[in-house]
Amino acid sequence: MAGGQAGRQPQEQARALAVIEGQHQMLLTVTGAERDPGGFLTVRGTLANQGTQTLEVPAGLRGNESEVLRNYLRAKVYSFLARQAIWTGDPDTRLTYAEKGLVRSDRLTPTIQAMLHSARARAFGKMGDIGATMAAVGAADDAFAKPDPHGDPPWMAYYDKAQHHGDTGHALYALVLRKDQDPGQANRRFEIAIDGHGDAYARSRAISGTKLARLLMVKGDPRPAAVVPETPEVWRCAGVFPAHRQP
Incomplete structure (x- = not known):
């Protein structure tokens, strides 16, 4: 897939519902979303190479819109919508989107499955469902333990060990505060x-740092918690990325 798509970017972004930037300057622009009477969401969009390098597009992303929505792109869009739902305080909708993303999970790579199971876990955590949260975290861990980096689409490069543990940690964090669960797993x-x-994900690092500090303050020894905000590795550049959402 060659570059040269930059000329269309401003027009596409002007009507975009969502824009997701991935590795190697790949840009996913969601331009439409319609729900049918059965409750299923049809999403339209484009995948563009904004760079100068020629990139191999995984076989699962080739074809017409219907074919694409059945695999990786469909899963990523539902994951994005699930994250948006949790930011707006709607865990039930988040769960719905995450589970729709897992439809035909046999067509998804283990990393994508882990991402979506983590989304389910965070939804269950916000709902205070201990058993379902722990089961979803376990499913996410099982999937993440079977990585297929060569089969993952470029935009999944962000979902590494740090991202996985942060996302599942957020799910367990909710249980600690809502259901008085042991904070040990979430802390780790x-x-x-x-x-x-790394520095490219300073905001994620900072959010994990604030939640770890809160768990230590509320459930453990407050003295280590007082040190966390002073750690440059946690807070460096964290204030550069303002956002009006729930962490």
Whole structure:
């Protein structure tokens, strides 16, 4: 897939519902979303190479819109919508989107499955459902333990060990605060996320740092929590990316 799509970018972004930037300057622009009477969402969009390098597009992304929506692109769009739902305080809608993304999971790579199971776990955590949250975290861990990096589409490069542990840590964090669960697992996952996120993901690192500090303050020894905000690795550049959403 060659470059040369930059000339169309402003026009596409002007009518875009969502724009997702991936690795190697790949740009996913969602331009339409319609729900049919049965409740299923049809999403339209374009995948463009904004760079100068020629990239191999995975076989699962080739074909017409109907074919694409049955696999990776459909899963990523539902994942994006699920994240948006949790930011707006609607875990039930998040769960719906995450589970729609997992339809025909046999066509998805293990990394994509892990991403969507993590989304389910966060929804269940916000709902206070202990059993369902732990089962979803377990499913996410099982999928992530079977990575297929060569089969993943370019935009899944972000979902590494740090991202996985941060996302599942957020799910367990909700249980600790809502259902008085042991914070040990959530703490360990946030520590892995903080240690693994590089400067490109400073905001994710900072959010994990704030939640780890809160867990230590509320459920553990407050003295380590007081040190977390002073750690440059956690807070460096965190204030550069303002956002009006729930973490």
